[in-house]
Amino acid sequence: MPRNGGANEAPRRGKRAANGARRDPDATRAKILAAAWHEFAHKGFAGARVDAIADRSRVNKRMIYHYYGDKERLFVAVLEAAYDRVRSAEQALDLEHMAPEAAMQRMVEFTFDSFVGDRTFIQLLNNENLYKARHLKKSARVRQMHSPLIGMIGGILRRGEAAGVFRGGVDPAQLWISIAALGYFYFSNIHTLSTIFGRDLEDEAALAERRSHIVGLVLDGLRPRAGPA
Amino acid sequence: MPRNGGANEAPRRGKRAANGARRDPDATRAKILAAAWHEFAHKGFAGARVDAIADRSRVNKRMIYHYYGDKERLFVAVLEAAYDRVRSAEQALDLEHMAPEAAMQRMVEFTFDSFVGDRTFIQLLNNENLYKARHLKKSARVRQMHSPLIGMIGGILRRGEAAGVFRGGVDPAQLWISIAALGYFYFSNIHTLSTIFGRDLEDEAALAERRSHIVGLVLDGLRPRAGPA
Amino acid sequence: MPRNGGANEAPRRGKRAANGARRDPDATRAKILAAAWHEFAHKGFAGARVDAIADRSRVNKRMIYHYYGDKERLFVAVLEAAYDRVRSAEQALDLEHMAPEAAMQRMVEFTFDSFVGDRTFIQLLNNENLYKARHLKKSARVRQMHSPLIGMIGGILRRGEAAGVFRGGVDPAQLWISIAALGYFYFSNIHTLSTIFGRDLEDEAALAERRSHIVGLVLDGLRPRAGPA
Amino acid sequence: MPRNGGANEAPRRGKRAANGARRDPDATRAKILAAAWHEFAHKGFAGARVDAIADRSRVNKRMIYHYYGDKERLFVAVLEAAYDRVRSAEQALDLEHMAPEAAMQRMVEFTFDSFVGDRTFIQLLNNENLYKARHLKKSARVRQMHSPLIGMIGGILRRGEAAGVFRGGVDPAQLWISIAALGYFYFSNIHTLSTIFGRDLEDEAALAERRSHIVGLVLDGLRPRAGPA
DNA sequence: TATGAATGAGTCTTCATTCAT
DNA sequence: GATGAATGAAGACTCATTCAT
Numbered sequence: 033m034p035r036n037g038g039a040n041e042a043p044r045r046g047k048r049a050a051n052g053a054r055r056d057p058d059a060t061r062a063k064i065l066a067a068a069w070h071e072f073a074h075k076g077f078a079g080a081r082v083d084a085i086a087d088r089s090r091v092n093k094r095m096i097y098h099y100y101g102d103k104e105r106l107f108v109a110v111l112e113a114a115y116d117r118v119r120s121a122e123q124a125l126d127l128e129h130m131a132p133e134a135a136m137q138r139m140v141e142f143t144f145d146s147f148v149g150d151r152t153f154i155q156l157l158n159n160e161n162l163y164k165a166r167h168l169k170k171s172a173r174v175r176q177m178h179s180p181l182i183g184m185i186g187g188i189l190r191r192g193e194a195a196g197v198f199r200g201g202v203d204p205a206q207l208w209i210s211i212a213a214l215g216y217f218y219f220s221n222i223h224t225l226s227t228i229f230g231r232d233l234e235d236e237a238a239l240a241e242r243r244s245h246i247v248g249l250v251l252d253g254l255r256p257r258a259g260p261a
Numbered sequence: 262m263p264r265n266g267g268a269n270e271a272p273r274r275g276k277r278a279a280n281g282a283r284r285d286p287d288a289t290r291a292k293i294l295a296a297a298w299h300e301f302a303h304k305g306f307a308g309a310r311v312d313a314i315a316d317r318s319r320v321n322k323r324m325i326y327h328y329y330g331d332k333e334r335l336f337v338a339v340l341e342a343a344y345d346r347v348r349s350a351e352q353a354l355d356l357e358h359m360a361p362e363a364a365m366q367r368m369v370e371f372t373f374d375s376f377v378g379d380r381t382f383i384q385l386l387n388n389e390n391l392y393k394a395r396h397l398k399k400s401a402r403v404r405q406m407h408s409p410l411i412g413m414i415g416g417i418l419r420r421g422e423a424a425g426v427f428r429g430g431v432d433p434a435q436l437w438i439s440i441a442a443l444g445y446f447y448f449s450n451i452h453t454l455s456t457i458f459g460r461d462l463e464d465e466a467a468l469a470e471r472r473s474h475i476v477g478l479v480l481d482g483l484r485p486r487a488g489p490a
Numbered sequence: 491m492p493r494n495g496g497a498n499e500a501p502r503r504g505k506r507a508a509n510g511a512r513r514d515p516d517a518t519r520a521k522i523l524a525a526a527w528h529e530f531a532h533k534g535f536a537g538a539r540v541d542a543i544a545d546r547s548r549v550n551k552r553m554i555y556h557y558y559g560d561k562e563r564l565f566v567a568v569l570e571a572a573y574d575r576v577r578s579a580e581q582a583l584d585l586e587h588m589a590p591e592a593a594m595q596r597m598v599e600f601t602f603d604s605f606v607g608d609r610t611f612i613q614l615l616n617n618e619n620l621y622k623a624r625h626l627k628k629s630a631r632v633r634q635m636h637s638p639l640i641g642m643i644g645g646i647l648r649r650g651e652a653a654g655v656f657r658g659g660v661d662p663a664q665l666w667i668s669i670a671a672l673g674y675f676y677f678s679n680i681h682t683l684s685t686i687f688g689r690d691l692e693d694e695a696a697l698a699e700r701r702s703h704i705v706g707l708v709l710d711g712l713r714p715r716a717g718p719a
Numbered sequence: 720m721p722r723n724g725g726a727n728e729a730p731r732r733g734k735r736a737a738n739g740a741r742r743d744p745d746a747t748r749a750k751i752l753a754a755a756w757h758e759f760a761h762k763g764f765a766g767a768r769v770d771a772i773a774d775r776s777r778v779n780k781r782m783i784y785h786y787y788g789d790k791e792r793l794f795v796a797v798l799e800a801a802y803d804r805v806r807s808a809e810q811a812l813d814l815e816h817m818a819p820e821a822a823m824q825r826m827v828e829f830t831f832d833s834f835v836g837d838r839t840f841i842q843l844l845n846n847e848n849l850y851k852a853r854h855l856k857k858s859a860r861v862r863q864m865h866s867p868l869i870g871m872i873g874g875i876l877r878r879g880e881a882a883g884v885f886r887g888g889v890d891p892a893q894l895w896i897s898i899a900a901l902g903y904f905y906f907s908n909i910h911t912l913s914t915i916f917g918r919d920l921e922d923e924a925a926l927a928e929r930r931s932h933i934v935g936l937v938l939d940g941l942r943p944r945a946g947p948a
Numbered sequence: 949t950a951t952g953a954a955t956g957a958g959t960c961t962t963c964a965t966t967c968a969t
Numbered sequence: 970g971a972t973g974a975a976t977g978a979a980g981a982c983t984c985a986t987t988c989a990t
Contacts, residue, residue, distance in 0.1 A: 057974070076391055079307030082960060092976050097961065157453055158387040162305055165452035177457050199481070206474040209454070210443055217442030220449070223394035224386055225438070228406050245435040252428070253482030286949075311985060321951050323987085332985065515953065534849055537765030540981060550955050555982065615911055616845040620763055623910035635915050657939070664932040667912070668901055675900030678907070681852035682844055683896070686864050703893040710886070711940035744970075769964060779972050781966085790964065 061099050063089040068096075069110045073152035076159045077107055077167075108167045111160060114153050115177050121146060122180050132192030133251065139185065140250050144215040144243050154220045182208045192254070199256040207250075214246045290328050292318040297325075298339045302381035305388045306336055306396075337396045340389060343382050344406050350375060351409050361421030362480065368414065369479050373444040373472050383449045411437045421483070428485040436479075443475040519557050521547040526554075527568045531610035534617045535565055535625075566625045569618060572611050573635050579604065580638050590650030591709065597643065598708050602673040602701050612678045640666045650712070657714045665708075672704040748786050750776040755783075756797045760839035763846045764794055764854075795854045798847060801840050802864050808833060809867050819879030820938065826872065827934050831902040835926065841907045869895045879941070886943040894937075901933045 067089035071080045082103055086093035100106040125142055127135040147154065160168055168174055185204040192198030218225070218233070226233045233242075296318035300309045311332055315322035329335040354371055356364040376383065389397055414433040421427030447454070447462070455462045462471075525547030529538045540561055544551035558564040583600055585593040605612065618626055626632055643662040650656030676683070676691070684691045691700070754776035758767045769790055773780035787793040812829055814822040834841065847855055872891040879885030905912070905920070913920045920929070 060974080074391075076305050076307055076388070078305055079391075081958095083958090092974095093960095094962085094976060095974080098974080103960070155391060157450060158391070159305070161450055161452045162303075162308075162384060162387070163452075165456045168453055168456050174456060179457075202477075203470070203474065205458070206471065207478075209447060209471070210474065210478055213442045213446030214439055217446050217449075218438060221386060221390055221445075223390045223392075224397055227394045227397050228408075229434070241432070242435065242438075245432065245439065248431075249436075249439055249478070249482040252484065252486065253478040255481070255484075255486075257481065257484075289949085310983090312983095321949095322985095323951065324949080326986070327949080518953080532849075534763050534765055534846070536763055537849075539979090541979090550953095551981095552955065552983080553953080556953080561981070613849060615908060616849070617763070619908055619910045620761075620766075620842060620845070621910075623914045626911055626914050632914060637915075660935075661928070661932065663916070664929065665936075667905060667929070668932070668936055671900045671904030672897055674908075675904050676896060679844060679848055679903075681848045681850075682855055685852045685855050686866075687892070699890070700893065700896070703890065703897065706889075707894075707897055707936070707940040710942070710944065711936040713939065713942075713944075715939065715942075747970085768962090770962095779970095780964095781972065782970080784965070785970080 057099075060091055060095055063091050064096055064099060064106070065109060065113055067091075068100075068106050069113065069152060069156075072107055072110050072159070073155040076155075077103075077163065080107075104167065108170050111156060111167055112171055112173055114156050115173075118146070118153055119177060119179065125181070125184065127184055127188060132188050132195055133197055135188045136185075136192070136198075136254065137247055137251060139181070139188065140211055140214075140247050141243065143181075143211050144246055147215050147219040148239065151219050151222075154216060158220060179208065185211075189254075196256065198254045202254065211246075211250060214249070218242055286328075289320055289324055293320050293325055293328060293335070294338060294342060296320075297335050298342065298381060298385075301336055301339050301388070302384040305384075306332075306392065309336075333396065334399075337399050340385060340396055341400055341402055343385050344402075347375070347382055348406060348408065354410070354413065356413055356417060361417050361424055362426055364417045365414075365421065365427075365483065366476055366480060368410070368417065369440055369443075369476050370472065372410075372440050373475055376444050376448040377468065380448050380451075383445060387449060408437065414440075418483075425485065427483045431483065440475075440479060443478070444471075447471055515557075518549055518553055522549050522554055522557060522564070523567060523571055525549075526558075526564050527571065527610060527614075530565055530568050530617070531613040534613075535561075535621065538565075562625065563628075566628050569614060569625055570629055570631055572614050573631075576604070576611055577635060577637065583639070583642065585642055585646060590646050590653055591655055593646045594643075594650065594656075594712065595705055595709060597639070597646065598669055598672075598705050599701065601639075601669050602704055605673050605677040606697065609677050609680075612674060616678060637666065643669075647712075654714065656712045660712065669704075669708060672707070673700075676700055744786075747778055747782055750778050751783055751786060751793070752796060752800060754778075755793050756800065756839060756843075759794055759797050759846070760842040763842075764790075764850065767794075791854065792857075795857050798843060798854055799858055799860055801843050802860075805833070805840055806864065806866065812868070812871065814871055814875060819875050819882055820884055822875045823872075823879070823885075823938060823941065824934055826868070826875065827898055827901075827937050828930065830868075830898050831930050831933060834902050834906040838906055838909075841903060845907060866895065872898075876941075883943065885941045889941065898933075898937060901936070902929075905929055 064085065067085045068080075070088060071085045075081070075084075080103070082093060082096060085106075086096060089096075096106065100109055125139070127138055130138060160166075182204050185208050189198055189202055189204060189207070193200050222233050232238065293314065296314045297309075299317060300314045304310070304313075309332070311322060311325060314335075315325060318325075325335065329338060354368070356367055359367060389395075411433050414437050418427055418431055418433055418436070422429050451462050461467065522543065525543045526538075528546060529543045533539070533542075538561070540551060540554060543564075544554060547554075554564065558567055583597070585596055588596060618624075640662050643666050647656055647660055647662055647665070651658050680691050690696065751772065754772045755767075757775060758772045762768070762771075767790070769780060769783060772793075773783060776783075783793065787796055812826070814825055817825060847853075869891050872895050876885055876889055876891055876894070880887050909920050919925065
């Protein structure tokens with residue numbers, strides 16, 4: 033669920049809300065969105081209950097329809113907010129001043145770590161893909177959602193190649209997908225994997241193991257083929 | 262949806278089937294399972310409709326309850342059938358007689374290709390993870406579901422290390438997860454990625470691109486660190 | 491509400507329904523239709539409650555959707571049944587053997603009397619016109635709904651003209667509309683008229699008065715202009 | 720919908736209206752009434768939405784309750800305004816100086832024409848009759864609503880009878896109902912009739928046809944029975 | 949074994965109306 | 970006087986499941 037207000041962190045005009053936060057549209061919108069985020073992430077679109085969202089947000093159900101129209105548009109709003117948060121975090125990454133290899137390692141670790149602790153984005157995305165991105169396509173903001181990471185990766189690769197520490201011919205977009213994939217899949221499927229392995233993949237040791245494996249795989253996969261000789 | 266009857270390909274006994282295929286319990290079970298597979302994969306557990314399964318299978322709704330008890334147990338049956346099919350295909354992989362690098366490449370390509378054309382397994386797994394593997398845990402067959410690929414990977418790694426073409430210290434289970442991840446994520450998220458990239462990632466060119474990228478990343482990532490010198 | 495089963499008086503196959511009329515689809519359909527007829531006629535389409543129809547028909551609400559799809563199609567079915575009943579009654583009119591003037595009088599009286607005692611057809615029609623005949627247009631049976639009365643009126647007019655008791659130049663369709671109008675309006679607006687006149691227009695005396703007025707107006711309106719001279 | 724403000728055309732006092740037409744109670748009342756007239760006429764009482772009235776009138780919903788109490792009393796107000804307008808138009812008819820036959824023809828044509836172009840009165844009345852005139856009975860102004868036409872018809876009939884051009888024994892109230900009926904029914908049921916006839920009864924030709932038919936029927940129906948001999 | 953009717957508890961959505969400012 | 974947020978009760982429609990044959 034959203035940790036900040038996501039896209040809705042408008043400057044609480046409110047009206048002081050002296051008596052107890054009533055009649056504060058922005059707050060109401062935000063509470064609905066947070067509750068919907070939780071519900072959709074944990075139950076999926078079809079399994080989510082508007083009543084549950086109302087209960088959780090402690091907002092009258094009617095307000096949900098007042099502000100968001102219907103369940104579907106509420107889902108779109110949640111998706112947008114989720115993307116917003118992810119993209120904002122990515123934007124804050126500052127890798128340009130780091131050496132190529134260190135930068136790449138940081139990038140891989142950042143991506144992996146972003147999934148730890150909050151799997152709601154993964155759950156929302158999986159659900160959205162079940163619906164063939166139907167809701168995402170409705171979002172006008174979708175164009176700005178291109179990850180800034182791809183550009184960063186491109187820069188790191190170029191610098192690394194120039195410095196002779198990375199091989200050439202690597203497509204930044206593909207690499208971005210791979211870096212995301214190596215972490216995403218682990219967390220997306222953590223319950224089935226844990227069940228089949230008979231081991232809790234969420235514990236510290238397992239996470240550390242996975243993290244270092246990914247770093248190793250990516251960095252080694254980028255080294256120049258002919259070796260330093 | 263299932264291409265063969267999965268676990269249910271028991272010998273069609275039928276009971277005279279006087280008027281034309283009626284009263285064939287196994288066929289009925291199989292038809293239900295196939296329809297349920299399709300419905301659950303495309304709608305998720307919550308979004309799936311028992312009525313839709315009855316319609317699609319052309320079997321009376323009452324029979325679904327007769328054979329499978331309830332929606333939940335039907336989902337478990339579908340999950341098992343899906344795992345069965347995947348594991349069967351994996352079992353048929355014969356890599357032992359190939360050179361380590363070729364074997365590894367084959368393994369990566371096999372895994373990637375297994376997702377092309379049928380994403381139902383991915384969809385079922387994603388859904389199952391949404392429910393924290395609740396249904397999978399109910400399955401008694403779950404212990405036998407450990408992928409044979411992990412053992413195969415272990416063998417290839419050992420042979421490659423011995424031959425000096427692979428570095429050491431690579432955990433087969435982690436590598437298996439990585440190989441799966443690199444393909445799985447791409448297909449799992451193909452709709453959202455296509456939307457955001459503004460490009461159809463399902464077309465031949467895109468698939469070929471992704472496939473060779475993965476092969477390159479994994480094989481390069483396994484080379485000995487010091488180069489062959 | 492329907493006095494017989496309307497269009498749905500299919501030959502009760504049923505299954506003996508030994509225990510108490512359960513599991514009798516035709517009976518269920520008919521009960522729903524009768525209750526819907528009542529509800530729609532008395533509340534209008536928008537004011538009608540599906541729950542009320544379920545309660546009144548003592549049929550599970552789910553069955554209404556099972557048999558009729560939705561509220562709108564149920565309304566269409568009611569409309570069709572109502573037209574059916576009216577048209578059936580009209581068909582039974584046998585005026586050909588009567589003298590033209592007597593036949594015309596019978597026709598006028600029949601039309602007027604058809605409104606006495608059951609205003610549901612009027613109420614349904616008024617409501618349907620509020621919706622610009624939206625539902626009627628959906629009915630495939632609509633073409634056969636042309637009133638048989640128009641043809642009968644044509645015949646009577648022709649015979650009367652030949653016998654010199656009716657003037658010529660009267661369009662049968664227009665006359666049919668007029669005959670219907672003279673009774674329909676009275677009953678359609680009987681509550682507002684009664685309120686404004688401060689008199690109960692439903693009592694016997696008022697009905698008799700209106701009936702004879704209409705007969706007089708129509709028959710006098712048809713007499714040849716130049717008199718019998 | 721109302722073409723003038725109906726009963727609410729009180730002198731616009733306004734209260735300075737500093738910034739531009741705000742705080743003008745009478746204007747607000749009139750806007751609400753006009754919007755409600757439209758909504759109730761087109762959707763019926765049950766189908767009408769208070770929100771739609773607020774939107775259409777561009778007046779805050781709260782004001783509707785402030786000025787009219789509730790939906791029901793608003794409907795009463797609309798009914799009164801509609802009757803007011805009709806009665807005002809009737810009052811303006813000046814037939815006393817015309818010859819009886821010409822006067823009667825004018826009366827019939829006036830009534831018919833009053834329905835052309837605005838069917839909202841018909842729709843409101845039909846709806847009100849669905850509710851058994853419940854709202855009309857609440858209106859204190861109801862006694863003054865007796866149509867002035869009945870008196871006029873009485874006068875014309877008397878003059879015609881005296882002049883030997885009309886037969887006697889015709890009740891003015893019944894005749895008024897008939898004259899209204901012949902036009903009202905046509906327009907009230909114009910959509911169902913058009914659908915069943917497969918012809919647009921609203922076009923010029925159809926209207927002219929109907930108009931002259933009605934005039935012919937009424938005038939011929941009033942001629943003395945024995946002819947001028 | 950097989951069938952289709954029947955059911956009660958939801959599920960999304962809408963409504964008239966009131967509250968706080 | 971005017972505004973827009975807020976509410977609880979209901980409304981149409983759906984679902985997994987069971988019954989009767």
